[in-house]
Amino acid sequence: MANFFDLAAENQRNSYVLMFAVFIITFAAAFGFSFMFFGDNPFGLFLSVLLSAAYISITYFASDRIVLSLSGAREAQKGEFPYLVNVVEGLSLAAGVPAPKIYVVDDPAPNAFAVGTSPKNSSVAFTTGLLSTLDRAELEGVAAHEISHIKNLDSRMATLAVVMVGLIAILSELGLRSMFWGRGSGGPRGRNGGLFALIGLFIIIIAPLIAQLVRLALSRQREYLADATGAQLTRYPAGLASALEKIGKAGSYVRRASDATAPLYFANPLSGMQFLSTHPPIEERIRRLKAM
Amino acid sequence: MVLETIALVFAGIFVLVAVFFIFVYNSLVGKRMQIDNAWSQIDVQLKKRYDLVPNLVETVKGYAKHEKSVFENVTRARAAVMGATGVVEKAKAENALSQTLKSILAVAENYPTLRANENFKMLQEELSGIENKIAYARQFYNDSVLTYNTAIQTVPTNMVAGIFGFTPREFFKADETERQNVKVSF
Numbered sequence: 001m002a003n004f005f006d007l008a009a010e011n012q013r014n015s016y017v018l019m020f021a022v023f024i025i026t027f028a029a030a031f032g033f034s035f036m037f038f039g040d041n042p043f044g045l046f047l048s049v050l051l052s053a054a055y056i057s058i059t060y061f062a063s064d065r066i067v068l069s070l071s072g073a074r075e076a077q078k079g080e081f082p083y084l085v086n087v088v089e090g091l092s093l094a095a096g097v098p099a100p101k102i103y104v105v106d107d108p109a110p111n112a113f114a115v116g117t118s119p120k121n122s123s124v125a126f127t128t129g130l131l132s133t134l135d136r137a138e139l140e141g142v143a144a145h146e147i148s149h150i151k152n153l154d155s156r157m158a159t160l161a162v163v164m165v166g167l168i169a170i171l172s173e174l175g176l177r178s179m180f181w182g183r184g185s186g187g188p189r190g191r192n193g194g195l196f197a198l199i200g201l202f203i204i205i206i207a208p209l210i211a212q213l214v215r216l217a218l219s220r221q222r223e224y225l226a227d228a229t230g231a232q233l234t235r236y237p238a239g240l241a242s243a244l245e246k247i248g249k250a251g252s253y254v255r256r257a258s259d260a261t262a263p264l265y266f267a268n269p270l271s272g273m274q275f276l277s278t279h280p281p282i283e284e285r286i287r288r289l290k291a292m
Numbered sequence: 293m294v295l296e297t298i299a300l301v302f303a304g305i306f307v308l309v310a311v312f313f314i315f316v317y318n319s320l321v322g323k324r325m326q327i328d329n330a331w332s333q334i335d336v337q338l339k340k341r342y343d344l345v346p347n348l349v350e351t352v353k354g355y356a357k358h359e360k361s362v363f364e365n366v367t368r369a370r371a372a373v374m375g376a377t378g379v380v381e382k383a384k385a386e387n388a389l390s391q392t393l394k395s396i397l398a399v400a401e402n403y404p405t406l407r408a409n410e411n412f413k414m415l416q417e418e419l420s421g422i423e424n425k426i427a428y429a430r431q432f433y434n435d436s437v438l439t440y441n442t443a444i445q446t447v448p449t450n451m452v453a454g455i456f457g458f459t460p461r462e463f464f465k466a467d468e469t470e471r472q473n474v475k476v477s478f
Contacts, residue, residue, distance in 0.1 A: 086418075086424065086425070089425060090428045093429045094432050096330065
């Protein structure tokens with residue numbers, strides 16, 4: 001059986017590796033640009049370190065709010081959703097983690113996600129479609145899956161990857177455009193300018209690919225594991241299996257989900273063909289739950 | 293020279309053993325504290341249910357005045373919980389209260405206007421929410437006891453546990469009626 005502590009330790013390690021890698025990449029990108037426009041300037045070096053440090057800390061501390069607002073989530077009041085609040089609070093007791101903040105996304109498609117950098121400071125969001133489609137045992141299954149992500153620090157790793165790397169992809173696209181626009185006025189200086197321009201270009205092209213790869217590294221196995229540990233919490237794998245069946249039938253395509261936030265969701269929120277899917281097939285998840 | 297090397301090797305081994313002991317001791321203390329914390333989480337939920345009872349009784353009374361014996365049973369069971377001392381007696385009293393609460397909800401089934409009452413519906417959801425939370429808190433308590441008991445009985449942590457007097461903890465055993473109670477959806 002999957003073990004929370006091993007998973008958490010692995011995620012903790014991976015998230016540090018990720019933050020370090022993102023720091024290096026943002027620093028290299030910033031310094032590359034500074035070199036192209038201002039040449040070999042110590043102030044550029046200093047500013048690049050400062051910029052990448054700022055990037056890491058801002059994305060770290062605002063990551064959950066960034067994702068929640070990107071997804072159009074609003075906080076669920078106990079008066080309005082007593083049932084949901086009770087289910088989530090109950091399962092956090094079962095997992096021994098502090099109850100996460102609970103959010104609701106107005107969308108008819110049944111789906112959910114967990115976000116946050118630590119179990120003490122996490123949020124779970126459920127679509128209104130999920131709440132109207134599932135019965136209590138099924139909702140408990142989905143909530144247990146999300147709380148498992150929080151407990152084994154999956155959501156920490158995924159949140160950081162989505163926000164830090166997803167933003168890199170968006171920012172590098174902006175950078176690419178500005179480079180074409182800014183050619184006439186600024187332009188690289190010095191003999192090594194061409195080399196650094198090449199490095200900058202390399203980062204700009206490679207960043208979205210890295211983003212894709214990181215997201216792919218996140219998914220698949222972690223969804224199966226959260227299903228397994230979630231079933232451990234409810235002691236009732238059939239609830240989650242039946243929730244997956246209903247979600248598979250209804251379709252889980254959430255309007256406000258984007259390419260960047262997709263890996264966080266319970267079931268694949270994107271419609272249409274994708275180059276690399278971030279979620280394992282629902283049928284396979286059901287099969288594994290039923291085999292438990 | 294040889295003596296010095298031997299001394300150094302022994303010093304190294306001693307440091308390693310000391311580090312091992314500190315690490316294991318701290319992890320055992322952490323596991324034991326998790327059990328106590330889990331236990332207090334159960335208490336929090338039991339207290340919430342205890343506080344909910346008068347509210348529920350009043351609401352049902354408004355529609356079903358003549359079901360006196362049911363109300364008396366609930367009130368008595370609630371008072372018994374307050375008076376109970378010791379883990380076993382307390383668990384018994386709590387179970388009795390669970391049973392009487394079930395009977396009050398069964399009574400409510402006979403009064404359609406009561407069932408439609410918003411306040412009653414809210415209390416019912418609250419009660420079933422708390423019953424679920426009690427069950428989950430107990431489950432977490434037992435999970436914590438299992439982890440702890442396994443740790444103090446397996447090699448090599450059992451050596452540290454033996455020296456520092458870590459003793460196994462009791463599982464929370466729900467009786468049969470209690471277990472059924474968890475499955476009931478109101």
